[in-house]
Amino acid sequence: MSKTILIVDDSPTMIMSLRATLEMNGFTVESASDGSQALAILQGGLRPHLIITDINMPNMGGLEFIRAARALPSCRFIPILTLTTESDQAKRDESRSLGATGWLVKPLSGPDLLGVIRQVLPAAA
Amino acid sequence: MAFERPPRPVPWFVGMLLLASAGLGATAAGDGAIVGIMIAAGCAFVLGQRQRPAPAPIFGPFKRRASDWQKIASNVAVLHRDELPERTRRDLAAAQTFLETLRGQIEGVQQDVAVGVTAVVTQVEAINRLSIGQRERIGHSLAGVETMRDVLKVPGAIISQLGGMLAERDRTITENYAGLQSLAHEFQELRSALDVISQVADKAFFLAINASVEAHRHGEMGAAFGLIATEMRALATQTADGAREVSASINFFADRMQTQIVAALPTREGGHRDDVLNLVRDLERAQDDAATVSARLSELMQVMEAGHSEIVCTLSDMLGRLQFEDVTRQRLEQVGCALGELGKLAVCSYQGAGPSRSVADLLEEQQQNYVMESQRLVHARFASAGGPAASAAPKIELF
Structure with missing residues (x-):
């Protein structure tokens, strides 16, 4: 059974390219366009194996989303990777303190992204 | 100026x-x-x-x-505004429009790039689907060949057993034929022995006739000898008759045996056996062909798998660059x-x-x-x- 990954990004093209990359490598993909929508999906019962979130998004940004997601009992141990253009070290440190699993800077090649996913999901395809 | x-x-x-x-x-x-x-x-x-x-x-x-x-x-x-020359004020008045136009151009570029990227992603997905489809088609072909091999294995085994039985039967028939020929030879020798008996009987008959003539020529002295000669003649006649009857029986039996031998000739049965053996060989060839095709398809499948993995890796890299x-x-x-x-x-x-x-x-x-x-x-x-x-x-x- 394939692993499910939730992508949170306000860019439709990012979601599209990430979805294509992950699906062709055997993953099932769900997506949300901002943190609040992603949170609603998680509260609706989705239990992804991994969450990949952008940081700078409208409505609810990535850092706020990580904080809210970690407050959900069902999401306490789900790996959360940030994939962002943001390079501010303070935000990077904040994401770590909020419980993010890793920080990835765009643009990130497909093989690099898949390598990180295999690291955080050892049984991944 | x-x-x-x-x-x-x-x-x-x-x-x-x-x-x-x-x-x-x-x-x-x-x-x-x-x-x-x-x-x-x-x-x-x-x-x-x-x-x-x-x-x-x-x-x-x-x-x-x-x-x-x-x-x-x-x-x-x-x-300050009052210090600006007229030309500069006109420029200032037009500046916002100009800058907004530039913003519009930038937005246009963003949209064009987004449309282009979307098209590329769509193409990438299409390439991936094509690769998957090709792999699946070869997989189906491989499954079909494997099924054909399995189907061929069942009648092939049965016909192989049948061929073995026919070969055993052929061997038995050959042995029986040799036995019949040997028996016929024995009958031939028996017929020769009967011929000797017949010749002896004939000689005894003629000897008895001569003995009767001699006995008659000696009168009463030869009467007793005449009786013996008569008995000898009767015995010779009976022997000759018996030999002829036995010879006739042997001939009749030998003819029937010859008919059976001819009917049991291995060459007559060989036609059917060869047909079956040919069928077995055809099936074996078909199995071999199926195995060859299956092996080639398996190799092709491995190549396709490797190619597909490479395609996915390349496409993933391309998507990342987007x-x-x-x-x-x-x-x-x-x-x-x-x-x-x-x-x-x-x-x-x-x-x-x-x-x-x-x-x-x-x-x-x-x-x-x-x-x-x-x-x-x-x-x-x-x-x-x-x-x-x-x-x-x-x-x-x-x-």
């Missing part, structure tokens, strides 16, 4: 525009060359209006040092916002209200809004005296 460049300072918005263009031009070096050229051309237009026919292109040196731009900005900051669109979009958005703020300042200057913020404030604000290291590097290159600061943060960091 030579036109001397007037000594008055360049309006502040021109300097800011150039600064924005320079930053965008640097962005263009990697991501959006069209936008950089377009904005540079816009700057050239404005400056051309302002300075024509200045001997040296003012926009040309994008590499102008940051201190130069700061000097320009500080010069224009002291101007993230430049998101990076470029955000950088262009930042430049667009800066142009919008610049336009507002131009309007304030034209209306004589005086801008609530200075260009320096705007520049500082820009710096605060940067999210990418590349933005900060460009800013430092053009607007900071200290030069770009190197970033030590890795692109991938797992906590």
